[in-house]
Amino acid sequence: MTLLDVREISKLFGGLAAINEVSFVLERGEICAVIGPNGAGKTTLFNLITGVYRLDGGEIVFSGKKLNGLKPHQITEYGIARTFQKIRLFTNLTVAENVRIGQHCRTKAEVIAALLRGKKTRAEEKAIEEKTRELLSFVNLDNKRNELARNLAYGEQRHLEIARAMASDPALILLDEPSSGLNPHETDELMDRINLIRNQGITIILIEHDMNLVMGGTDHIIVLNFGEKIFDGPPTACQRDTEVIKAYLGQEYAVCSN
């Protein structure tokens, strides 16, 4: 079942096309990787999907709803969440606070409710607490819930960002270089966690450079080069695709076998 339908989208920066008429489709429940040399437009693609950048052409349809022109928080309400290439946690807040904030768009209490703190509000806060505990346990950070986010180790911070993204109950999560800075053991852990997330029914698309992760852990690969899609298919076909090899190495070398 199609979850995300990206149709001929483009993004221009001062005349230069960072993304040029890219189209692809994500099926519900798949794990998709977007790869490509640096500057290929991968993060730009994520920014377009999440509404951080405005589209200069084409449209994006998510679960049948058009995302064009929507602001990032509206897109999150629709069910898309993301993490960032350089970690953007709320550093001076605690681990638990970060995850509580993640649930903002699924909760309701506004100013009056906050001030009166009636029964409904208290029930909502309780639900937020429980969900926070669940998510923190999922990423093994429950014992650090009252630590300031900036005191966590790098790998833990990455996982906190994922927990925070999951807090908004997304149907689709975009992970921007989730394994960057992780050692091989942590990367395996990450891969397991990504699978667990998929098992919960969430579709995942990630930008990655770690080829082990990409080739071994995903169902669907999209390769971008200079803002254009040069490959769209399963991992096995990707390794043999001449366009991909040329893009990465510029010559007649095979992509490293794993």
Place this chain on the structure above:
Amino acid sequence: MGVIFEQFIHGITTGSAYTLMALGFTMVYGILGIINFAHGELYMIGAYIAYYLCLKLGLHYLLSIPLAMAGVAVLGILIEKIVFRPLRGAPGLSMLTVSLGLSIALLNTALIIFSPDPRIFNSPYNFIFLKLGGINISLQRILVFAIAIGLIISLYFLINRTSLGKAIRATAQDFEVAWMLGINPNRIARYTFIIGSALAAAAGVLIIPILSLEPFVGENAILKAFVVVVVGGFGSIPGAIVAGYLIGFVDSLTAGFFSPNYQNMACFLIMILTLLVKPTGIFGESTEENI
């Protein structure tokens, strides 16, 4: 007709002072990323130094200009070293706040030392007039314009034709890369403050003889400098020049045709207008966030 021409001359005079103020301010911002609220106090202190040099030591007015500039430049060196250097790398708002504290401290020190009473700082050129276009223009006004232009041209040569200027431009473009290439950031910071402070002092010494001298003049000067820098573009030298004269004209025309009471309001309305229409100013570049 004469009235308009007179306002025009006034506009050029105040515009020259605003330009010098704004140049100093925008340089410190553009090169070091520092918003120095105390810039107005440097202007005020420059005027007081010149005043006392002329009054107590009997120095000729023209001599007091470079001496005041030098004195304030020394103060600028101290400020850079003691107040701003410890905060290098801190967010801009920390700089703004600390400079706010500095401004308050300097202003009130001046109030204690010099007393709040306004004084008249007379330059000999206040009393020599030129007849132009049917009206009398004091030579002081012409002097202000002439020296301002001279300083602007000198600044141009300094920035574009000397090795120091090249180092400054490199640091303005990318602080860290310049550092890695061997440019000493402390040296650049020091020289930037020397230039910026000297320009503020020059503005003060030049224009105060036309206004009156009291410790609060710095407050008004820095507010006008803000307006100029917003309209011209933060960190832009041509912007400071163009907007400086523009705001000078707005100031004079408002005072001339409406009332001096509305000068501040007019200038701030222009600033808000600029922020709404083109926030980066006439010559400013828009910043795209890197995500």
Place this chain on the structure above:
Amino acid sequence: MDKRSLVKYGLIFLVLVMVPVVRPSDYWMNIIILSGVYVLLGEGLNIIVGVNGQFVVCHAAFYGIGAYLSALLTLRLGLPFWLNLPLAGTLAALVGAGIGYVCNRFRGHYVALVTLSFGVIVYEVMLNWLDLTRGPMGLINIPPPEPVPLGVYTFDFTSRIDYYLLIVVLVALCIASAHRLIRSRIGRALLAIREDDLAAEIQGININKYKIKAFVLGAWWAGIAGSFYAHYAGIIVPGTFSFLTSVEILVIVIVGGLGSIWGVLISAILLTFLPEFLRSIEFLRWIIYGIVLMVMIIFMPTGIAGIGRRIRVPIFWRSTAKEPAN
């Protein structure tokens, strides 16, 4: 309520009750009442600057708008103080919303500049709109609040004790609401925007809406403070609501620790009382202000609240205090 909070609130209650018992002189009662006004101003600004991270330097303008509205409604239209108080808060809040809307598209020092110019413009209007505000001469003979009979005792505001009790009530409401707000979903959203507004938006927070809300909440209390001050002092002049006052309030928030309710409370009281001990030269006080500000930013950016966290004073400090956003 746990034991620590019980002790904390017990101590505070004790101090508050001691004041009317001890019967300080009029001079000191005035200082106490003024410190209450500054608590209201500081806590209001704390929501905008400390919790939400928007560097606003026009808080005195909201304060002044509340004061002038309340005074004028009574002087020109004969409306009662008790109506004017919430009206003043409301008008200030609406103006705050307007400025907040304008500031939505700006970040960092541009917000400071916009609010700076707004503050100057409001001040100049107060100074020059002679028909409305009587300019530099200000409004005089502002009547005290109408008497409130409460059982045995009637609060007729002939003695300072009544004003004291009123300001205590207002401060208590302000602190309680700020406390509730910061711990709620709203507070979290405001904090998130301070920490990283792009990440906050990605997390589903409508940052424009909440940035305006911060202005509304902060300006409301400034308006309330203004109305109280007008009918307490009986005289208001534009000079009370100048940029310098905005700086005073900003210093209170910075010294208290951005985002810390208790830090700002202590700081407001401290910074109102301290100058009285330095009454000798008015200007010396400001020099010390300036130096304190510089020293705080360079050495102690977390303010009073930060001291508490580091030394771990058992009773008073629980860390909702945060360092300025980096």
